[in-house]
Each structure stands twice: as C-alpha cells, then as structure tokens.
Amino acid sequence: MEFALEVRDLVKTYAGGVRALDGVGLGVRRGEIHALCGENGAGKTTLAAIAAGRLRASGGSVERAGTAGFVPQHRQLVERMRAWENVVLGREPRRGARLDAAAARERVRALSAAYGLPVDPDARIETLDAGAQQRVEILRELAREPALLILDEPTAALAPAESAALFATLRALAARGVASLIVTHDLNDVAAHAERITVLRAGRVVARFEGGTDVRAIARAMVGGAVPALADRVPRATAPCFEIRGLVAGDGAGAVRGLDLDVRAGEIVGVAGVEGNGQRALADAVAGVLRYRGTQRLDGAELAPGDPAARIAAGIRTIPRDRQREGLVLDWSLSENLALGDQRRAPLRRGLGLDRRAARERARAVVERFDVRAPSLDARASALSGGNQQKLLAGRALAETPRLLLACEPTRGIDVGAAALLRSRLIEARNAGVAVLAISLDLDELFEIADRIVVLFRGAAAGEFARDAFERGALGAALAGLDAR
C-alpha cells in the first residue's frame, strides 16, 4: 500500500446533530509530512482522532498501513510518574511477575537516542517543561513502531527552537518511512515543513496544496476569504498606570530575578522570551497567585502580594495562559463561566445573592462581541472548540473596561480568524485606555499588537524595543541573551 493512511467519505455526526465531518477524503503517503489545516471547529481534531482510532466515524472508511501513534493537543501523561514509566506504561517489560525497570529504562534511552529526542528517563513529568513533556509523549507513541504519527497542534506549547527540533525529528522519521500528520494553525510551520497540505473548512476539504505554497493562499482557503485586518491603532497619549520594581518571584530556572517594568494606560507592552525565562512567574505574580518580593503599583497604590481578589477589585483582569486548567470550569455553562471573577461585584452581586439574569445579559453581550460560536448560553464550556474557549476568556477579561489587562499567550493554538479577532480586541482595549501586558512566545503576534516589546531573559529584562524599532535580528539576539545594544 502506498498510503500510511487513507480515509474516504468520512462522516462524523456528534450526539446533538453537530456534523463535524461531512465526506472527507485524505491520503497520507508513507514517509511524508502532511499538514491538516483549518479554523477552529473545521473538524481537524475530529479527523485526527478518527484517523488515530480514538473515535468512531459515523460513516466512511479508514485504512491504515500499520498502527498510528497519536500525540494529542493536551498532554496525556501521568504527571507524578517518571518519563520512562510513562513511555512503557501498558507495555512494561517484565521479568516473571516483576517490572523489569532496568530493561524499560534502557529501552527508553535507546529510543531517545535513535530518534534524537533528548529525554531524561528518570525525570518526573511534572518537573519537565512543555517541550520535554511532548518528547516523552512522542517517545511513548514511537515505542509502538507506528507507520504514522498524528500530532494535534504539536507546536502550540513550544518555543521556536523546540519547534525546529520537533520538525527535524519528524523529518528523520520520514526518512525511515514513518509518516506524520500534523494538525496545526501555525501556517509558517506548515509552509516550511509540510510536503502536502490539506485544508478543512466546516467539515469538508476545501483545498489541497503542495509544500512551499504561499502562506496567504493557505490562510485564504482556511477562512474562505481574506484574513480580517486588525483594528486600527489610534494614536493617543499614555499615562502611568502599572509599575513593577525589583520583582523576584518563583524558583528554579523559570524564576523572575529583579525585574523592573512599566505598563502605561493606553499602551500594549509585549513580553517576549524563550519559554522558561520567567514568563510564568511574572504572570502569576501579576495575577496575584504567586508570592513575590519587590513592589507592584497600580495607579500609585501598592498591591499586596498573593491576593487575587484584591487585584480583581483594583481592576486587574487576566487572560490565563492555560485556558482549561486556569481559566474555565469546563463542566459549567458559558454564562456561569463568564460570571467568574466578577461574582463579588455589581451588577452580578446583589446582597448575598448572585443575579442570574444579570449574568445571562453579560454573557449574551460577550458572546456577541467576541463572536463565540456556541449552541447556547447554557452550553458547557467543554463543548466549545479551543478558539471559542479562548474568545470566552478574553471576553470575560474585557467584559468591562479593566485598568490593567494581563494577557498570557492570548492566541495560542487558535486559528487565524479567531486570533485576528482577539488581537483586534486587545488593540481596541488599548485605544480605550487600558494598560495591556501581553506575554507571548509568538513574536509575530507581539510585532502586530505591541507598542513596546520587553525581552525577558533568565528572569530579567534583556532589552526593550519601541514599535518603530522592532527588528528581528536585534530581538533575536536579546532573546538568546546576547547583548543587543
């Protein structure tokens, strides 16, 4: 068989009548890197899950040349176990009734060396960064010797250097005849690395491209027209708003070590950096969930460390970095989720009671303004696609005009159209006088929205660039910790 995977006329209808796939055909050749692109809700993840054998199709056929490995978007690892334990879980080498730990470690070490995926077999998953966790997950799948590796949004949580390493691995696999099917929003990755590209929209294949195709042509096919332009930046006077002095927070490699930072009302300050240079500690310290030394002032008043409620009351709102773990109660309805954080203030609070009608009105307004695509306000947050969940969180943070908006990876893992909408809303908030602190691994995003970019390196500011001085070379040097001046 020429194909590692061949699907024909695939149909998937979910309970409730939502048709996620509507007659999709797709062939992944042996040893090729194939990209599957599309907006949120286009059916990509459904197709990937069916191809991997994790979900049953309602109609059509799926043929695989061998087994298929699947690396889902959200890690599926046992956090408290070690890397080698996760890799062999379910297929443990035995000696009699006992687990042969030495053999298992050796197998993991051999796999790791063979595929160029550096992993410490004895590290606990919870201590590893996103890139290393993903490598563990890929090793686990490779241990089954698949003919095809399916990766859902593999670069969403990775720093640029880690993405490059991932694609090097995929190319090495391809050379050995192992095909990859990558589900992704990142069109630059697609154009640079994929040999063929299939674009889905609304459950159908709308275009097929060869590698090297112009990114804009792929984007047009995805959104079914031109990519929406961003909101205009209105020139405006800024005023002092939020200041950080001598911030020390967190521990280990990702700590913040003496950071000074100002965010003025009416500007977007982007924080760039390679993952693990203190972004998480900075975000948590500003959100009030991490203790710190140093000072933070909002409009001149010093904020107490470690009191999220006081910060919300002072007008700080957050788009958290991890929408499922930090942002949403997945079991709850849209309207309950949108009340979270403002439950102690009018109009949602009335005496001791929570005004459910006010909560619904607010939800209706947010859903409309942020184009959240959901069956109803009573739908569960878990039923929404990643992009719509992200719109929900941004909408919640901007439901009223905050003083300071902390936006962590505001468009990670979501499609071009939704990302453009959210970036426009951030710019509009800036135009309205909000101080916006945007922490993002995506440099292109910061180039689009930021008035200033501060580069974070080993927990301190390693360079600052005004909008008219954005330049990849100098920024890249600062990101790598080289002196930019």
Place this chain on the structure above:
Amino acid sequence: MKRGAWLPALVLVLAGAGATLLAGANPLNAAVELLRGALGGPQPLAETLVQTASLLFPALAVAFALRAGFFNIGADGQAVAGGLAAGLAGAAWPGAGTAALLAALAAGTLAGGAWGALAGALRGRFGGSEVIATLMLNVLAGLLASYLLGGPLRAPGATGPETAALPESAWLPVLLPDSRLTLALPLALALAVALQFVLTRTVYGFELRAAGKAPEVARRAGVDLGSLAFGTLTLSGAIAGLGGATIVTGILHRFDPALSPGYGFIGIAVALVGGLEPLGVVLAAFAFAILQSGSLTMQAFAHVPKDVVALLEGLAILTLASRRALVARAPAR
C-alpha cells in the same frame, strides 16, 4: 433524563433479585414485604420518615462539603458533638419551656459546627487532609463524650455515659400520635431547600461550586480557598450537629454516645446517590430509609436476611461509581 440513566437502576434491581435468590427466597415476595414493612400503613410510614430525617442531616452535610470538593467523613462525630451539647443544654434549665428546646438545637448546631471547624482549620490554614481530620475527630468525639459524662459532667444516678433525661418541654414536638415522627423531618426538608438556594443563588454557593469543580480556576477568580474550606466544613459540621441534636431531642430524649449508628457513613452513600443536589439527596434519603425500615419485615415474612439490604446499599455505590461506564455502553436511541 440522560441516555442510559436507567441502567444503574436496572443493574441494582437485578443484583438485589439475584442476592435474594441466592438467599433462597422469592425476590418478588421479598420486594413486596420490604415495601409493606416500610410503607404499609401510617405507623410503618412514620418510622420510614423518622429514618429519612436521621439520614438526611448527615447526607446533606456530606453533600454540601463535597460540592466544594471536601470529603467530610466525620458527620458521625459532628452528630455526637452536637447531640452532647443538645443533651446538656436541654437539661440545664428544667423550667425553661420551649426555650430549652431551642437552646438544645442551637447548642447542637454550634457544637457540630465547632467540630467541623476543627477539620476546616486544619485544611484551610495548614493544608491538612480533611478526610483524615474528620475521621479522627469521629473517634475523638466519642471519647470526649465518654470522658465528660463519666467524669466532670456525670449526671446524678447515671449508669453509663448519658446526660440526664430532657424535660418534656425540650422534646421535639411529635407530628403523628403514637409515633416517633417529629418536627425533625420538616426541619431537614427546609434545610435541604435552603441549601439548594445557597448553592444555586448566592455568591458563596457560586464560589463553593467553582472551587469544587476547578480549584485553580476559582483561586484565580478571587476565591480564597483557605477560608472557603474553613467556612464550608464548619457549616457542614453544623448541619450534622443539628442532626445529632434532633435525634437527642426527638427520639432518645437524652444524650447517648451511640446516637448516630453509622448514619454519617450511610450519609455518604445517600449524598452520592442523590447526585450531591440537596433535593436529590432528599429522594435518596427516602429510598435508603425504605430499605432500612422495611428490612426487618422482609426478614420476618419473606425469610430474606436483612443483610441483603446492606448489600444493596453497597451495590448502590458500586453501580453509581460505574455509572459512567454503564451509560457509555448503553445502546443509542
């Protein structure tokens, strides 16, 4: 109703029938005798309702705490603390009339709350496990009661660890003559309605449910998880303590350390079967009460050991635990 929601019930009925067959009796006959013993006439029904009330307080206490993500397995200890306080307060002022009853109920609520607050403080302030704390406090409550009633607070002429008998004015009013059915039942039902309201309509209930579902999300939304643990476990203990006080003032008319024979643990099952919704817990408590109060009749007339009922109660939890797997395998409509 959700697709396949009937499956756990079906499994339960079949398992009950199977167990009855194994015991060498006719399942249909057993079921009839069970229901007759629980519901056949005013007196059996009253006794079933007495059981319902006794189960309802601890079950509501467990359900409320569990909605916030805290496992209170100490409802028995909180009931003992509450019952002891109620017994002491109710007997303290023999001439006080109805005030003695109110004092007894209030003292029971406060003492149960204090017992819950101990676990709440350990959890909220120091991050200790509330499961261990409430479990250990069960033992402590019994020992404390024995010590106090055997020593410093020994009632004149008492033979065991009991308080003096309560004056009749401190008894809960009986609703049905010649039965043990008292105001405890309406009190428990009102409490269930109040808790439902707190959970669905108040800011506190909203924050509590958020913390129960996703603590990290709640924390970032401004919920102080430490005070929430303290407040919720205190309230949970107060509910169980009030339950202990109703048993003392309504049934025993004096404190006895054995006032809560495992209600706190059956209460966990009732809370789970009731889906942690206060009104669902009311229905579950009634169902469990039917099993409890009908089991003796079933044993006597259908010759089925009443242990089959205990088996069914255990199976109810098992089927509930496997509900998701069962429902997932249910045929589509």
